Amino acid sequence: MAEPASLPVIDIAPYLDPESSPAQRAATAKAVDNACREYGFFYLVGHGIDEDLRQEMLRLGHEFFSLPKAEKEQISIFNSMDRVRGYGRLGENVTSGKRDVLEGYDIYREYPDPSSEMLRGAQVWPSRPASLKPTVLHYVSKLIPVGKALMRAMGDALGVENGAERFEEIVKDPFWGLKFNGYPPLSTPDLSEQEKGISCGEHTDYGGLTFLLADDHIKSALEVETKDGDWIKADPLPGAYVVNIGDMVNVLTNNRYTATVHRVIHRGDTHRVSIPFFFEPSLTTLIKPLEGCGDDSNNPRDAASYYEHMCHMLYDGRFVESGKEVTEVLVNEISLRG
Helix, strand or coil, X not given: CCCCCCCCEEECHHHHCCCCCHHHHHHHHHHHHHHHHHCCEEEEECCCCCHHHHHHHHHHHHHHHCCCHHHHHCCEHHHCCCCCCEEECCCCEEECCEECCCEXXXXXXXXXXXXXXXXXXXXXXXXXXXXXXXXXXXXXXXXXXXXXXHHHHHHHHHCCCCHHHHHHHHCCCCCEEEEEXXXXXXXXXXXXXXXCCCCEEEECCCCCEEEEEECCCCCCCEXXXXXXCCEEECCCXXXXXXXXXXXXXXXXXXXXXXXXXXXXXXXXXXXXXXXXXXXXXXXXXXXXXXXXCCECCECCCCCEEHHHHHHHHHHCCCECCCCCCCCCCCCCCCCCCC
């Protein structure tokens, strides 16, 4: 029997080191091109993020989710200024019309003069753990340069005129999001009204790049759909991020690189924490397909507004309060998946 496929490993260090050679960067770009064409998912090493910081983020996630329910509900996502920031109870995150078996805490970049306008609200923070806010903001500040470096590598990898410049341009002033996910065992008794068997339903991510940090002692949770329709495990690799590309990369590359469907089935018997960091285009960016990425059989995609796509995916059925009926099945208009 053939060994199951595994995700490739990319060393991004040459794109973070100003003294790296053109040959080193070319080797990284070639590996990125193969990973993006074949999988849309890969492990990223050489990122330079301190392991103590990564582990502290996971520790804070566990500490937050272990707080009393009433304390977490004080920062409910449904009471936030723009209704996408804060704590979501078990089952309030919805994918493809079904409640996910997770609780979450959603954080987004905050702009000056926050308002109730979509994605323009003030971030809500818990009073405990007291170190969560400064740690998260420090962690994000370290990951943003990694995101920019990887976008540059993807632009180089395409080998089309102005490719790298366009990739850099759309993330010059990046929007970003970060989510703490808390997954209970699927055998938890209070899941009787939740969707059984799947912790988070099949979906693609909406923006640019996702950098996933997760408990590395818990295996066989995240699964990635291959081009053949099979599912392969994306278990944590010590010291690495699991990275995947989002819908806006589909548009920019005219589907040469495509966002990959993935899901979570937490089969373990302990609480699992994962922390995706979403490195996104500038909020008001209009994404246009790069010339040179199409061919005679591949008609250019229409341009897409990142802001409009995000608002559709976050406000048209992504979050539904406990006790209310799930009436909408949200369809991703780019990937046509959840």
